[in-house]
Amino acid sequence: MDTALELENLAKTYKIGWRGIERKAVVDISLAIPTGTVFGLLGPNGAGKTTTIKMAVGFLRPDSGRISIFGQANSLKIRSRIGFLPEQPYFYPHLTAEKALDFYARLFYIKKAVRQERVRLLLDTVGLSDSANLPLQKFSKGMLQRFGIAQALVNNPDLLIVDEPASGLDPIGQVEIRKILTALNAEGKSILLSSHYLSEVENICHEVAIINKGTVISRGKVKNLLDTGDTYAVIASSLPTDWQPIKLATKIERVNGMVRMVVEKHRLDRAIENIRSSGGFIEGVHRTTKTLEQLFMEIIGGDTRGN
């Protein structure tokens, strides 16, 4: 599969203050984002997510490493294939949504007739058609975020890079952004998404990389990362109070008269037999998975400080 964005051994150190005190923001980050996928970049505050994204877009020069977008180095030509939504985006507040989008479209040298049609379509896509003639200073945070996505899509990009798109939004706003990103991916767009919202990443990303202290700690397909191996959960009801579970069940939970028993694959038959022979009823059996939050906490652990 072709890669939309490839980062190889990126490193970046900031020099702070007049004394030039060094702070390593990115130590060694390598990622490959296949075309057509949604790739999540996860990490605690100060992990190096935004610095990585800024290097990918071209705002920062890496100290070392290589960045390749659709197989080419970042250039004006390649930037016409990228859409970017920065973290907490700011726009010219006096412009209306329509005029601001038209302004951004002009920066891509899009012809007037095409621009007008594109602006109308994008405002419709992000649900801002009714606010087209409203100055951006009158927009709520959620509306601004949706406008931000519209401006990132003004060139119909193949690769969309979004930094914390749901930051500061209420649950409804988060769901709206998630829907938009999912729809864009369904159109074939590759998306690099940096986020703190683990459920957002879990729901829409195909692959993730967890970074901390400027290095990639874990990466892979979400499905594989969350797969706990060959363990199954057996959910049973109507078990007698003196019921004794089989030995070596990994985990047993009792909630509202139901029992959830986690067992390894080779013990599954014995577990079912055990419940049935005790007069219990099997409500369901399914393969267990972790949540991304569990995985994140396992990997990052208590060490959530950045550099």
Place this chain on the structure above:
Amino acid sequence: MIRVAIRAIAGNVIREAIRLKIVYVTVLFALLLFSIEPMIPSFKVGLRVQLFQDIALGVAYIAIVILAIALSVNQVPSEIERRTIYNIFSKPVRRSDFLIGKYIGILAVITACAFIMGLAVFGFVFAYFGKLSYGIFQGICMMIFEAALISAFATLISTLTSPIINTCACLLFWFVGHVKSNELAVMLDSGGAGRAVGLVLKYLLPSLDNFNISEAVARGIIVRPSFMLEVLLYTLAFSAVFLAIASFSLSRREL
């Protein structure tokens, strides 16, 4: 032909200037003209015209220089501070195009305001003294050239430092540019450090005295078009150098 991105950025500067009501400076200027005329002592008509033009052009000059500095010092820092620059440089926009767009936008605003002021002075001179003083427009053109140079310098400094330091640098630039030609001879004669400073100023900074034709305008003397052309080329050359350095500085800057 000017690139679309440059035009878009310039257009945005103009819109922002209108929104900030900077053009009201010209209205204030016109109101000020009303108050000047009665204060002029009752000399002979010729002398009164001369004095009125001198004062009016002086006020216009101050307004244009202030306008140039005020418009230029904050263009780049405000874009970086408000982070609106991310939405521009993530698109296929050269950093030099961004600066040129900003510069053209500023010049458009200054030119429009300056011409309105020029028209106001011309109209007053005609209405009060019955004289068609076309030289006023030559004086206004020279002011625009000088403002263009100050604006280019301010644009350069804006890529390096804050608006407050930039304002101080611009005032120093203006001051040095004007005292230079008078003081330079003295410095060059003094030898040693004075001579070195004089030579640096002479070759590095433009002489803003070249732009001052207000005395000739007040006396009703029409300046040679070839001189105007020379000053225009002088302005373009220095502005191009300032903007080239500014582009280099911004291209090196990490955002």
